[in-house]
Amino acid sequence: MNKVPMTVVGAETLRKELDFLKFDRRPKITEAIATARELGDLKENAEYHAAREEQGICEARIRDIEGKLSNAQIIDVTKMDNTGKVIFGTTVTILNLNTDDEVTYRIVGDDEANFKLNLISVNSPIARGLIGKNIDDEVTIVTPGGVTDFEIVAVEYI
CATH class of the missing domain: 1.10.287.180 (Transcription elongation factor, GreA/GreB, N-terminal domain)
Structure with missing residues (x-):
């Protein structure tokens, strides 16, 4: 399995x-x-x-x-070197380029996800759009609310 x-x-x-x-x-x-x-x-x-x-x-x-x-x-991302790359377990701060709203998410497993606590599933559209990207990258993500442009402001391995 x-x-x-x-x-x-x-x-x-x-x-x-x-x-x-x-x-x-x-x-x-x-x-x-x-x-x-x-x-x-x-x-x-x-x-x-x-x-x-x-x-x-x-x-x-x-x-x-x-x-x-x-x-x-x-x-355990705390034991990894912070390269600025978004991976599973990282805490990512993104800026919505359309509204200038800034939000911080932690990318977690499906069972841990809780959107109210800003814990998003690795399989969510936002996480899939962010994984593999680096700090200062601009990404376009298709969300249930439509297509949105984001800039990755911070990537923390905490």
């Missing part, structure tokens, strides 16, 4: 969630199932069925996280 790029922060976040699910949530669900079993007839026991459903959701999420971590290629 192909390796999926992930930042150090993204991998750590997934590991924390995995630990929480395995060592906190899973035991509580098991306890809830045991308590619900003691209430009697399992066919009509809503607490039992709810706990079993929650168990299924929790186990599916555990498998999902374990799969993502096993296929992750963790990239």
